[in-house]
Amino acid sequence: MSIKYTKDHEWVTVEDDIATVGVSVYAQEQLGDVVFVEVPEVGRTLDKGDELAVVESVKAASEVYAPIGGEVLEVNNDLEDNPSQVNEDAQGSGWFAKVKISDASELDDLMDEAAYKEYTEGLA
Template identity: 70%
Template sequence: MSAIRYSKEHEWVLVDGDTATVGISPYAQEQLGDVVFVELPEIGKKIEKGKELAVVESVKAASEVYAPIGGEVVEVNNALTDAPATVNEDALGKGWFAKIKLANKSELDGLMDEAAYKAYVASL
């Protein structure tokens, strides 16, 4: 069973201690199409759950990536600046957007596990 949790907005979270790595799901990147640009948050930025974390532009549209949890941005994936297509190639791995120091671990309780997320996507 994967430790990754998902939001209804198609972001994923992988927690390690008090830090969460955040990205978009394979479903989200498929819906976007070829990603051509990623705007990442600044390190040190305080993020609220449900607020904009990043922006992804694809050949189809520009879309906001919402923070599935709140906290402080402690690291960003600068590799996406030069290679935004990494989001398409490895959404759950090298295509992560930011690492956030968790402000409130209980916010994770509202996220879905992999089985619940797959069922949710199947219902769309």
């Protein structure tokens, strides 16, 4: 399963027509200790670029944007009780939402792992 990234540091993996979305390891390192996560409502329809979630850390509050449009099918409610999962496993158990993809061509605008690594190295 390939992973894609946005310039806002969200990641997305796709299985069939379902996208799983979270924030990258780079993003959680910049945020520091995550203390609160607000996930979207199941059933909500998002356009690419809409606010998907809010993450609060000891340093700042940040919006997480939808890397792809579609309907929210499932959210990671575990993050409400254990937001530190974002720090512990940002690209695994720290996922935010699963979205039914409305337009798969939107994935074409995202970066692969090598391009994202190069992008984040340029931010240092």
